[in-house]
Amino acid sequence: xTDTVSATVRISATPEEVFPYLVRADLLVEWLGSWAHLEPxxxxxxxxxIGGQATRGEFVAVEPNNRVxxxxxxxxxxxxxxxxxxxxxxxxxxxxxxxxSLTHTGIPAERRASHxxxxxxxxxxxVAVLEPGAR
Numbered sequence: 086x087t088d089t090v091s092a093t094v095r096i097s098a099t100p101e102e103v104f105p106y107l108v109r110a111d112l113l114v115e116w117l118g119s120w121a122h123l124e125p126x127x128x129x130x131x132x133x134x135i136g137g138q139a140t141r142g143e144f145v146a147v148e149p150n151n152r153v154x155x156x157x158x159x160x161x162x163x164x165x166x167x168x169x170x171x172x173x174x175x176x177x178x179x180x181x182x183x184x185x186s187l188t189h190t191g192i193p194a195e196r197r198a199s200h201x202x203x204x205x206x207x208x209x210x211x212v213a214v215l216e217p218g219a220r
Contacts, residue, residue: 118135
């Protein structure tokens with residue numbers, strides 16, 4: 086079994102409209118978490134609190150309107166500490182839409198189902214934020 090979970094959504098918005106929601110703390114919290122501190126440069130902080138759970142990592146790659154990669158983990162966790170897994174989000178223009186493809190690697194078996202379900206839920210919220218009334 087792979088240590089990867091993936092999720093994909095289509096949003097009626099351009100990559101230029103979607104990208105800020107991946108790198109700006111004020112926009113990220115509209116679809117993922119309740120608090121964020123982001124430094125969207127390679128090596129910069131990726132700190133988000135989601136449902137009372139602190140998630141910490143750092144940006145690995147930031148390619149405007151195309152791709153964001155960051156590490157992911159939980160302070161104090163033995164199975165998924167900060168930096169032990171990696172999330173890649175690709176934005177692909179498709180006509181007037183953007184296909185958002187998320188791949189999260191390095192997830193321990195006991196956390197895969199919750200991460201898969203969580204990413205699907207949060208990406209659906211991203212769609213709703215960018216397409217009011219769509220879902």
